[in-house]
Amino acid sequence: MKEIPYTIASFDxxxxxxxxxxxxxxxxxxxxxxPRPI
Structure with missing residues (x-):
């Protein structure tokens, strides 16, 4: 699975x-x- 960094824009x-x-x-x-950074 492709890992996508979390941002508000990516969540939207x-x-x-x-x-x-x-x-x-x-x-x-x-x-x-x-999601949140871990």
Whole structure:
């Protein structure tokens, strides 16, 4: 999966495409919505 840096603009673009963007912890696979830098 392509890794896209989180910005407000990228989050808005995903919403316009009817997609959700989340951050995923590489250690425990937890998801955070809305995304945040980890």
């Amino acid at each position: 673009n995903f919403l316009k495409e009817k997609k959700l963007m989340a951050s995923k912890c590489q250690q425990c696979s937890a998801l955070w919505l809305p």
